[in-house]
Amino acid sequence: MTHPSTTGPAPVLALKDISKSFGAVRALRDVSLELFPGEVHALAGENGAGKSTLIKTLAGVHRPDAGQVLLDGAPVVFHGPGDARDAGIAVIYQEPTLFPDLSITENIFMGRQPRRALGRIDHKATHQATLALMQRLGVELDPDRPARGLSIADQQIVEIAKALSFDARVLIMDEPTAALTGSEVARLFGVVRTLREQGAAVLFISHRLEEIFQICQRVTTLRDGAWIASEPLDGMTEDDLVRRMVGRDLEELYPKQDVTPGEVALSVRRLTREGVFTDVSFDVRRGEIVGLAGLVGAGRTEVARAVFGIDRWDAGEVSVDGKALINGAPSTAMASGLALVPEDRRAQGLVMDMSIERNIGLTGLRTTVKAGLMDRGAERSRSLDWAVRLQVKYARIADTVNTLSGGNQQKVVLAKWLATGPKVLIVDEPTRGIDVGTKAEVHRLLSELAADGVAVLMISSDLPEILGMADRVLVMHEGRLTAEIQRSDATEETVMAAATGRAA
Amino acid sequence: MADFSLSRAIRWSALKRWDAVVGALLIVVLLLSFGTVDGFGNALNLSFLIGNTLPIALIALPMTLLVVSGEIDLSVASTAGLSGAVMGALWNQGMTIETIIPICLLLGVVCGLINGLLVTRLGLPSLAVTIGTLAAYRGIAQIVLGSDAVTDFPTQYLDFAAGRIGDTFIPYALLPFLALLAIAVVALHATPFGRSLFATGASEEAARFAGIRVKRQKLILFTVTGLMASLTGIFWALHYASARFDNATGLELSVVAAVLLGGIDFDGGKGTLGGAIAGVFLLGALQNVMSLQDVSAQSQIVVTGVLLVLSVLGPRVARQISVARAGRRAASAPVSKAPSPTP
Amino acid sequence: MTVLTPNEAPVAEVPKSSGTRLADRVFKMRELAILLVFLVMIGVTQAGNSEFLTEQGIKDLLLNATILVLVATGQSLVVITRNVDLSVGSTLGISAFAAGTFLQGGGNPVVAVLLAVLMGIAFGLLNGLLVSLGQVPALVVTLGTLYIIRGIDSIWVGSRQITAADLSDGFVDFGSGGISAVPWLAMIALAVLVATAYYLKHFGSGRELYALGSNPEAARLAGIPVRKRILAAYTFCGALAGLAGALYLARFGNVDSGTGNGYELTVVSAVVVGGVVFTGGSGSVYGAALGALLLTSINSVLPALGVSSVWVLAINGILLILAIAVDRIVALRVATALKKRNARHG
Amino acid sequence: ATACGGTTKEDVSDDSASAATAGKADPNAELKKGLTVGFLPKQVNNPYFTSADKGGEAALKELGSSYKEVGPSSATDTSGQVSYVNTLTQQQVDAMAVSAQDPGALCTALKQAMKNDIKVVTYDSDTKADCRNAFVSQASAEDLGRTEVQLLAEQIGYKGEIAILSAAQTATNQNIWIDFMKEELKDPKYKDMKLVKVAYGNDDAQQSFQQTQGLLQEYPNLKGIISPTTVGIKAAAQYLSGSKYKGKVKLTGLGTPNDMRKYVKNGTVEGFELWDPSKLGELAARTAVALVSGQITGKEGETFTAGDMGEFTIGKDGVISLGKPTVFDAKNIDQFNF
């Protein structure tokens, strides 16, 4: 095994032969990494490769089983996240870690508020500092509003502001862009560049490879917890990187099959939920994949929730196969063949403390029943079948889902819904936080489902995904459907124009 | 060697399941008491022990389901008291007991329904709601029956509630309880309904997204809890041949303590009915034994408290030990461990 | 616990500062609403019985609330951290008796109060250690310590009791005395209340209590010493329960092994009525104190209006439910109103 | 007797008249030694009951028998008291002295005990008559009720509004006493006195406190309060002594000298009354031993000698009365210590 050679300036932060296991899972095996000042370093790998674990080790959340963390060349032991922070390491974790009841300002400065005499908090200075940060990030968020109810993107913005708020020598970002739109990403990258020029070391994780090439200078690849390579990005192609990550050549990312759409399966008419979305009408036909695009906050998720029955609608009508659905009743929607893969997999998609088996089983409580009692055998084989078909990586089917990596959790959510054999499948950000390999698999799956006659409505903020996969693109802007674009006419420009309200 | 470590693994994993520990503890206490405590093993004492524990056990059945689904009902003892009081008042009016009992059960359903509606329709926290109805139902009981103590219920009913089968240790009332227990166990652990309770308790939102009718399910649970509480109230009044407005005061804490002891997690989503019932009877048996051994009531309170604390610390310590063991095993396997001095 | 669902987001997606300010006002309204209910209740009672608000009457109202206000203040701190302390009643009882025995032997009253506070701190520490180090559910642990402390208290106290005759006159007079209608005890409680509220708002460690109640995992990642803070909250809660015990002794001049029995439910009710949410992270000690004042005043209002004590319990319960229900409905209404407003603006 | 053939109250009309007594009394039988008598108060740790049970313990020691005390730690834990009856039955004591929390709840268990040849004496608070052999009453209810009114009338000069602060609404003996108070007030000499209200403080210091406040606010012209419960009178006295009503509103009732000493001395209370609880316990113990020895069976008219306390006659329904209560005031209070 070759380790990165040290040339030029000394690394600010380094990991040496780090190993970390969770029970039987060896999340990291002898991994080494060096972060240099003035450099943005990418960490690449499939879901479950160990990226987040590595970051948590750097941040003092996990103690490594073996190996050393070196700060300015000297070994250190972080006893907790506080130690790492005090050493000048700022971390944006993969899952937002906000305090829902506290204001944005407090979220950003918790534990580090500017003080007045006697150690009292200087509320005014804190407020000003937040305003300044918001300006720097170019967003308009009221510093005094509570974090509860913020969209995932806004939550991520607050996380970024938090990390920027102290002049860290090392900035670690675990998929900060997963929920952001293009312009927000651009602004974040601007900030990152400035930081880099000021001499900070940045560690960056993303499953969007183009971003890695855009902002990073070097990349370290992990595969199944093992270190594969650390090398400059100069001269590498996306295919090279993918090969490092998955150990083989990748199949096509958007394997869209051509289908002739059948009858209308899902029909939404003049659906309105006051203050959220207005007069939304569309159809999805059998065999069709319809993309639903729009900026974050445009109301796409809300439409999906209402259609599935999680929220009630105020006016309008939804029908599946011509049969009208009852307002606010997910169970009847399910019975009519509707399935919804929600956007927040941890809170909505999965019961985190339950086993993989039972999570998948949850949607089958009506079918895996014998004489009114649970048929355990049927439940298990149904769950196993789908976990295997979607290639979920797990140790035992009875393990709780919170031990899985993000991507694998997403696969479990998909498995759970595909197991119901839906006629209409609504997927909300199906590939958020999913590695390229899995992403291709998910796309292939959706494509196959459509080919089998399932009507698919795909909500996504990933424009290439929408363009690559959808037969038709619906675009929402501020709660209204603003455009319907055929596959042949759909380009980044046409979709973005409609999404930003520029087109009629 | 392989067998040896296997049996160890089983033992450790069993210890991590607290309900199994409580069950084992109950058996140990019973066996020890049979051998060493005078007056414990005879049929009469056992029938008393069971009879006095039954009210707690009866309420523990729906309470377990409720707690598993992430809610709680503290008004159960007041509902029981209210049914007893209404039963006494109606009996004083000269109504037949055969009409009174269904009326009281219906009243329990209404009490439970009120709790359920407040929780599900208004989205109020069940702890707060049922603290409120705890006071309200008990207050209504006081208004209904005032200072009366009704004691002259028909003998055949009193005998059923307080008597036992021949000279055995089995109270008549145990048989219907066992039937209810069986129903509850099947409902919680073997039906889709039970499965969805666990899901709701662990994550209500995820359960809703999986098409589980969370509100309806909770409404049913609260209603059943009210029904069982009023059944308990009727049983209580007959068992002790006394209907007063303050019957079963404070029973809710005993139920909660026993259910907690049985390893039901108050965060919802975890636990077994077997554990809860073992917890109920473990507390009952310990109290019986301690009384026979002349342990004062005050010391018994301390023992209950210590048991409760242990019931949450125990599994945790066991888990930590097993993690430490796993860690040691893992640590001894790899080659070297670099010393890591603090900066 | 998941039994308590926090209020849904009162503000909708679009961050307009006008909406936020309104939401902010609504949160303050929470306390204003209780105050209003309280004032209306007092007004109605005064209209029905002109004796109610005499100097003595006001003094009685304040005195009645004092002890509950203290304990509820401590309890809110614990509840804000997403925990609960059910053992406060037992702690109050045992501290009161400890102070009493000390005074009985001719001890200095100030030392006696300190003794009670220390006793409270000791039990608070015990709870805090069990909850924070053991990382076990607070409800179970403190239900356990409720029994344990109560048991120890009964064994220690036995059938003994402290009566007013055992206490120095100065101490007993202090318990009922004051400057015109404002009793000394109420001033102590108010001082503690204001200091606690100031601390919670203006000190980092105070804000951290909210943070860790709001999201414990995030608090850990933010480097907040979670265990230390929880330990501190419990210790403070215990200290106030101890102090309340000493004041109880001064007020009632009478302590036995049953003192403080069942008090936990009253305290929890006060905190809940006061708008401190059980899932942690929100609520204020002023709210809790107002809740305490409201609850104790109901018990004075009903007898003053000549309502038979048979009705008191039922009315108490119904009022408690009404308080939280109205609160909830108002919150929901405001949330929808805000949403619609945002929609029109958007 | 009913329409639908169900069971109603009439169908089970009083069969409780049958006394639980059997056999014949032998007044000259020798008192047995080496017996065990279990005391089961309403609540352990209650100073009143501790004092009573101490009296019983001393008497039993003198009689060469042994004493034990068990009981619940809460005065409303009826099921707890039932299990303690069962415990004593299991432990095969010779007799038990019980102060019943509830007149009916203990019956099944007590009858079970009597079936096992255990003699049952109730004291302080009775059960239904057929569930025990004898009841040792602290004073006749009539005496208590009437004397308390007399005490207060003297203090307020037979004039003005008065109120009663009782314990729980369900407390049987309280209610009987209150009935006799009302009876006494019908006498023409009380024509200027008016009972305006009965309040209930549930034997809880805080509630009794607030009920007292309520009484004074609701009836500004209140002249006196009778509180026939030791907890109530103590709380009322503490409130009065710290308020402007001190000395102006008279307070009397049942209290212990130790509780009330301070308030008598500081002028809040002029006089109150109580029986000697230790005497009550002693009589209960001696009755129990007499029952086991066969001197008495619990029938009306039987007599027995209770050591130094003298001779007692069993009244109707097996009730044995301790005698008239003692009145305590500033002059005599220091002679008592309980």
Ligand SMILES: Nc1ncnc2c1ncn2[C@@H]1O[C@H](COP(=O)(O)OP(=O)(O)OP(=O)(O)O)[C@@H](O)[C@H]1O
């Ligand atoms: N707390 C934990 N307990 C048990 N196993 C864990 C835990 N955290 C992570 N793992 C396991 O460690 C492995 C690495 O997970 P990690 O989250 O680091 O992956 P990742 O590279 O960040 O994946 P993704 O791209 O999906 O975020 C996975 O197999 C995961 O299941």
Ligand SMILES: Nc1ncnc2c1ncn2[C@@H]1O[C@H](COP(=O)(O)OP(=O)(O)OP(=O)(O)O)[C@@H](O)[C@H]1O
């Ligand atoms: N994933 C889970 N989520 C919630 N509760 C669970 C889960 N697994 C087990 N339980 C609890 O443990 C109890 C015992 O479960 P069960 O008998 O199914 O265990 P098992 O032997 O592992 O089952 P199986 O053989 O189906 O895997 C359940 O009734 C339930 O109370």
Ligand SMILES: [Mg+2]
């Ligand atoms: Mg990750």
Ligand SMILES: [Mg+2]
């Ligand atoms: Mg969305």
